[in-house]
Amino acid sequence: MLTNSFSFFRFCITILCLVLAGHGASAQELHNSLEQQYKKYKPGSTQRMMITGKYAQALFFNKQEDKAFVILNENIAYAKKVTDGKYAAYLYIIAAINYRLLDQVKAYENASRLAQLYEAKTKDQETKGYVAYGLGWIRARNSKDAEAVRYFLKALSFYEKAPYSESLNTRKASVYRELNSIYADWNEYELQEKYSKLSLEISLQQNDPMNLFDAYMAMGYMYEKRYESTSNKAFVHQAESYYIKAVDTYNANKARMPIPSNLSFVAINLANLYLNYFPASYRDKVLYYANLAKSHGAETGNHDHVASANGLLAEIALQNGDQEAAKRYLLTALAESEYDKVADPNIKLSIFENLSQLFQNENNFKEAIFYQKAYLETFKQIYDQKNTALGKKLEVQYEREKQKQQLLRLQLASEKQEQRLKEMSWQSLQQVQKLENLELLKENQFRKLELTEIENSKKAQELRLSQLESFNRKREIDLYKDRMDYKEKINTFYVGLTASVSLLLILLLYAYFQRAKGIKQKEKLHLLEMEKVKQDSKISNLTVMLEGQEQERGRIARDLHDGLGSLLSGTKMNLFLLKDTSNDQHQPQIERSMEQIDIAVDELRRVAHNLMPDLLLNYGLQETLMEYVSRMTTPELDVDVQFLHYSNQLPLESQLLVYRIVQELVNNAVKHAGAEQIIIQFIENESDYAIIVEDDGKGFDTTLLNNSHSAGFHNIRSRVEFLKGAMHIESQINIGTSIEIKFPK
Structure with a gap:
């Protein structure tokens, strides 16, 4: 009986793998469409950043990896300048996935770390979910399934909080x-x-x-x-x-299916299903779908599908007693598997075993031994792989047990939540009772209002009676009015006189307040002029102070080089002469002393160079910072400097200030933050310059910075004020620090 191992094709449900397998016309049409959309938006726009991810993936799957990474890096540079970290996080995780496909371990690990760094700077839930999905995707390809599941579930939790968008459901389906x-x-x-x-x-x-x-x-x-x-x-x-x-879906939508090999793929699954799990009456269906997979796999160039189909046909031939046909099918399957660039060893294992059995049945022991040896070699390869996977499987089982424990804790939390809901229901009943009491109170108030209206009616009747009495009194009032008219005319005269006097007083007060306002404005202008004088004096003092510092640094550097350097060199020469005349017992001590003097001379040169860099005077800021970065870089510390659009027109005085600022920031990152990577950027814009220094250190609380008495930050602020610039600091604990300084040209 032919060994059945042609059902090994594990169903691959990963979209990325399906795209890589496809060679249809729709993939090229998708590439062209994305390229047109990409070119439609201007560089640096958020629309272009969002289309970059899809366009870069299309380039990657069309074997244009270099162009894909160029476009990604170009848009990442723009995205990093945007305050919202969603764009940089999205592009970095796309880059990490592409680096993983190329097995560039260090590159995808660095891109993943930066994606997480910028993901922390955005509140966009969908972007957070996509970063978690990308991290899970990478761990799944690294056989770390338990970690992958945690990231995928985290991605779903972010997606559930995200508002609806066109891409949300597609991303959920991928998870x-x-x-x-x-x-x-x-x-x-x-x-x-x-x-x-x-x-x-x-x-x-x-x-x-x-x-x-x-x-x-x-x-x-x-x-x-x-x-x-x-x-x-x-x-x-x-x-x-x-x-x-x-x-049926494939046949109804052939023109819209980008992967032609899908038909042969499902045909193999159906043929294998009918062969292994259905009675012999389904033999015709096995033959139909196996031949369909064979012909369609050959048309689309999928040799693994053709090999699997031939294996199924060999099984049918052997069941029909036709060993020659079975042997032909097996040899054809072996040849097809050799064409496959990534051949599955399980296919060859099954083919070698069955060919060995067939040749043994024919008493052709030479061929039987040949295929048996091939079988053993292939089996050894698979065995080694399984031993490697066994440890990972045990780790997965451990993680699954942890997840079960987490599920029990969640059930307990759910019971507590249910108890809280019951308490809330009881509180709701109390509120309903209070509402009913309020309605009763309202009804009582309504009845009181009716009684008030009745009382008002009685008062109206009493008012009519009083009106009759007032009519009788009206005549008396008319006589009284005649007497009062005369008095009113006199009062009118006095009122007019009073109004005239009041108007005059108002005009005088208005003139007084206007004069006082003018005096206050003059005082404000005087204060502004005094402030300007103070500011000019402060800048002058800063200039004198910085010039004095640099002159003192230069003097100390020259004194160290000319004085102490010459003294150390002379001491080394004396030791060298003493070495020739001393006995063998003192030779090791003299040599050790000469080595220590060499170390002291190197340290002296380094200190003198930091005090007054000659490169800055001779070659300018760019060469000086490049040399400084190379000196600071060690196996434990990676320091990088980038100059963007720099025309080398910065005055020498300002170059020295920039160099001192960068030097102080890097020293702070190394000394206080424990950073492993530092990135320095110097950017020249149309109207100003920008200095950006970022590190991945332990970060600090920026609210405590104003209360700090650090001399380093005081020197930095003094130099920034001298450049008439501004400094912006962002830092997060255990993530890193970003400091941006801008000053005008």
Whole structure:
């Protein structure tokens, strides 16, 4: 009986792997469309940054890796200048994924770290989720499934908090497919079914044939695995149903399917399903789908599919008693597997074993021994790989137990939450009772209002009676008015006189206040002039102080070089002469003393150079900082400097100040932050210069900086004030520090 190992094709549900396998026309059309969109937006715009990720991936999958990284690095430089870190985080994680595909370990680890650094600087939940997804994707490819699951679940939690966007559901589906793949390896069928169904639900909503095909394949593969563990016939029929739906989806949308090899892929799965899990009456279907996979795989150049199809046909031929046909199919499968650039050793293992058995049945022991040796060599390779994977599997089991413990803790928290909800329900009942009491109180107030209206009616009647009495009194009032008219005229005269006097007083007060206001304005102008004089005096004092510091540094450097340097050199010469005349007992001590003098001379030169760099006077700021960075870089510390658009027009005095500022910032990062990487940027803009120094040290609380009496920061601020510039500091604990200084040209 032919050994059945041609069902080994594990269902790959990772979108990225499917894109890499495709060679259809739609992939080129997608590349052209993304290129047009990319060129439509101007450099540095946020729209261009967001399209850069998709465009770079399309270039990468079209074998244009160099161009993809050039575009990524160009837009990352723009994204780093944006306050919101979402754009830099997104582009860095795309770069990390591409570096991982090229197996450039240091590059993708550095890009991942920077993606996390900028992800912490944004509040955009979808970007945070995508960074977590990318980190999980990398760990899944590094066989760290437990860590990958944690990152994927973290990504889903961010996506749930994010507002709806066109890309949100697609990104959720990618996470579901990754979790489905991992849980399939872990035989966690309930979780595998959960994420397969979620992926299918999103695909049905989007009506994208490619995603729908992937979802149907995931469901079919999931039920096939369920049948293998339970032997429940319902599962195998469900697997058949979803595989057939995948075939129907492909046939109905051929023009929109970017991966032609998908048809041969699902055909192999169906042929294998019918061969291993259905009765012999399904033999015609096995032959149909195996031949379909063979012909379509040959058309699309997928040799692994052709090899698998030939293996299935060999199984049928052997069951029919045709050993010659089985041998031809096996040899064809072996030849096809050799064409595959990444051949699966399990295919060859099965082919070698079955060919050895067939030749042994024919008494052709020479060929049987040849294929048996090939089988043993291949088996050894797989055995070594399995031993390596065994340790990882034990680690995964440990992580799964940890997750179960976390689940129990979550259930306990859920019970506590339920208790809180009951308490809230009781409080709600109390509030309802209070509301009913308020309604009763309102009704009582309404009745009081009715009584008030009745009392008002009685008062109206009393008012009418009083009006009659007032009519009788009216005549008396008229007589009284005549007498009062005369008095009123006299009062009017006095009122007019009073108003005239008051108006005159108001005019006088207005004139007084206007004069006082003018005096205050003159005082303010005088104070501004005094402040300007103080500022000029402060700048003059700073100039004298900085010039005095540099002159003193130069004098000390010359004294050290000319005085102490000459003295050390003379001492070394005396020791050298003494060495020739001394006995062998003192030779080691003299040699050790000469080595210590050499170390002292090197240290003296370094100190003198830091006090007054000659490179700055002779070659300018750029060469001086490049030389300084090379001296500071060690195996434990990576220091890098970049000059952007620098025209070398900065005055020498300002160059010296910039050099001192950078020197002080780097010393602070090394001494206080414990940094492992420092990046220095000097940028010349149209109207100003910018200095940016970033490190990955332990960071500090910037609110404490104003209360600090550090001499280093005092010197930095003094030089920035002399340059008439401004300094901005951002720092996060255990993440790093970024200091930006701008000063005008």
